[in-house]
Amino acid sequence: MSSFEYRLQRSPVGVLQVDSDRTVVAANPLARRLLEPVAGPILGRELLSIHPEAARAKVQWMLDAASARPDEPVGMAMTLPMGALISRVTTLETVNGPGWCLVFHLPENFGQSGAPASDDVLVKLPVGSRAGVTLIDVASVMYLEAEGHYTRVHTADGQRFCQLSFAELVRRLDPAGFLRVHRSYIVNLRHAEAIERGDGHWAIIMTGRARVPVSRARVELVRRRLAL
Incomplete structure (x- = not known):
């Protein structure tokens, strides 16, 4: 053989x-x-x-x-x-x-956890600024929101636009900390402070009281990740 x-x-x-x-x-x-x-x-x-x-x-x-x-x-x-x-x-x-x-x-080196290759994980995020492009730490990102071909990045300091597509961010952000909770939202679980539930709808309350909706299809995934 x-x-x-x-x-x-x-x-x-x-x-x-x-x-x-x-x-x-x-x-x-x-x-x-x-x-x-x-x-x-x-x-x-x-x-x-x-x-x-x-x-x-x-x-x-x-x-x-x-x-x-x-x-x-x-x-x-x-x-x-x-x-x-x-x-x-x-x-x-x-x-x-x-x-x-x-x-x-699955090949032996396949990333079974769903994590991107180590040399493909984003540690800095390029966002627009008056000077051109600023690099921010991904740890400072509270959540990301799909907006057309671009992505809106939400931090404690406000909002910025990132030219990377939402799909690429889903692929390249470390899944140990980031979770897609809706077709248009990725949250940094380290900034999650509470869960809001009512009438069958879920939302994650982030640092600063920002409210991010959770789609019905992803409620069970959120339950598992947050031990709810």
Whole structure:
């Protein structure tokens, strides 16, 4: 057996089961640890919505190819924000109709926690200033807000614009401290002071009493991260 085949057989494996509507109906613990730090809770979600836009066409192609050749699993290398992995898809027959099973083989050096590579983590954030560009410590950022192609950065000193896209900040901020809580907001958990709950809606109260909404899809993720 070649060294590659040996490593592939011993590599960690993430598994998803998807129904005919492309809804994720089951996932093993590794798949959840892999995807949820970036995508939020995945059970009950549409499959393509939990992948970055750049990977969605590849995922759809694999589903279509597996459906066209049900006796032949389809595989390809894919790139997610956490790194590259090998993915295979096969069709399933279930009591509720047809579906798919997705299996990812993770290389040994894959960032299973969802963290970016150490040389890609942002420690300074470039923001606009009268002099041009100012670099601020990411630790001073309370939360970030998507605004068109740019990002609004909120600190105790006020607001600044950052030319980095929201998607890039999601990928490059250290997930040990930063958490995406809404499609338009990332919070620095070190500045979180309280949780506001009412009528089924959640919000995180930040330093200075700023209120950041939490989307329903990410409430469970916030619960886990804050031990609520």
